[in-house]
Amino acid sequence: MNERTVVETGAMGRVAYARIAPNEDLVLAVEKLCLAEGFKNAFVRGALGSLVDACLGTLDDKYVHIKGPAVEIVSLAGEVRTSDDGSMRASLSGVVADPDGNVYGGPFVAGSNPICVTFEVTLEEWLPDANGPKR
Amino acid sequence: MILNPSSQPLRSRTLVHPGAFNPVRIQSRHSASGRHIRLALSPGLSLFDALVKPLARIGVKSASTTILGGFFEELHFCVAPADPTKQAVAAYTQPIYAGRTYMIFGNATLGKDMNGEPLAHCHAAIHAEDGRTRGGHILTQQSIVGADPIPVLVTSLDGFELRVTFDPETNIPIFQPQETSDE
Numbered sequence: 001m002n003e004r005t006v007v008e009t010g011a012m013g014r015v016a017y018a019r020i021a022p023n024e025d026l027v028l029a030v031e032k033l034c035l036a037e038g039f040k041n042a043f044v045r046g047a048l049g050s051l052v053d054a055c056l057g058t059l060d061d062k063y064v065h066i067k068g069p070a071v072e073i074v075s076l077a078g079e080v081r082t083s084d085d086g087s088m089r090a091s092l093s094g095v096v097a098d099p100d101g102n103v104y105g106g107p108f109v110a111g112s113n114p115i116c117v118t119f120e121v122t123l124e125e126w127l128p129d130a131n132g133p134k135r
Numbered sequence: 136m137i138l139n140p141s142s143q144p145l146r147s148r149t150l151v152h153p154g155a156f157n158p159v160r161i162q163s164r165h166s167a168s169g170r171h172i173r174l175a176l177s178p179g180l181s182l183f184d185a186l187v188k189p190l191a192r193i194g195v196k197s198a199s200t201t202i203l204g205g206f207f208e209e210l211h212f213c214v215a216p217a218d219p220t221k222q223a224v225a226a227y228t229q230p231i232y233a234g235r236t237y238m239i240f241g242n243a244t245l246g247k248d249m250n251g252e253p254l255a256h257c258h259a260a261i262h263a264e265d266g267r268t269r270g271g272h273i274l275t276q277q278s279i280v281g282a283d284p285i286p287v288l289v290t291s292l293d294g295f296e297l298r299v300t301f302d303p304e305t306n307i308p309i310f311q312p313q314e315t316s317d318e
Binding site for chain 2: 101
């Protein structure tokens with residue numbers, strides 16, 4: 001398994017649910033949840049909660065800031081992958097609603113999305129086949 | 136409110152909550168395997184009844200669900216601005232009536248309230264009757280499924296349960312994973 005793997009067959013394993021506490025970073029906390037549960041790779045299967053403020057990436061490598069509190073997470077998808085060097089990286093994408101209910105979408109920038117009151121997340125462990133894709 | 140795109144990411148603000156800091160920042164539990172269910176929300180029922188009742192019949196009380204999009208006859212939601220009373224850092228507004236609504240995508244968590252009764256916590260992006268695309272906390276008991284069944288992918292959480300528990304740090308009762316109480 002590496003970054004250029006196109007087709008990766010495998011199976012879903014364990015399912016973890018977590019409540020993540022205020023002021024923790026959304027993206028980094030999902031990585032730490034994988035450490036806590038011993039997941040090497042996972043898909044996000046359900047997520048809702050709120051952020052103090054949100055920071056999403058743009059098409060031209062800039063950042064949009066959505067001011068709260070609270071910014072509600074209304075849609076979220078993503079995965080966590082263990083890299084070749086053994087480190088873990090979550091990539092999360094979604095839609096948020098500001099305190100007036102207006103919506104914005106994009107990738108969540110790691111380190112810049114502090115949780116406001118609570119964040120509920122369900123991860124499904126992804127177990128890639130040991131011998132790579134079946135042909 | 137949104138600030139103009141910036142070349143720098145946002146420096147996080149650390150908010151101060153009313154209660155004592157809990158050193159445990161991630162409360163997690165896991166099931167040995169996921170049980171998946173495809174549920175169709177029944178037309179005319181509230182989102183709450185359409186989610187909770189069919190799942191209760193097959194023994195599912197705690198679950199994480201993805202609402203895959205569909206029409207609601209009527210929908211009510213709220214948002215969570217700063218709490219003017221300062222009892223918490225944010226508080227839900229009065230319900231906002233969205234009228235006939237298309238739910239673009241939603242996630243709902245099922246569990247138990249503080250009395251052990253079923254509870255659904257749902258956030259979703261919606262296209263409201265006034266033409267605006269909005270999002271927030273959906274009032275599941277007041278929102279009514281439209282004429283066509285709405286598909287939902289359910290992941291059952293087995294071996295533990297979600298129960299609303301008072302959280303002293305935030306001064307708000309919230310879902311927390313707990314040991315199963317009734318089996």
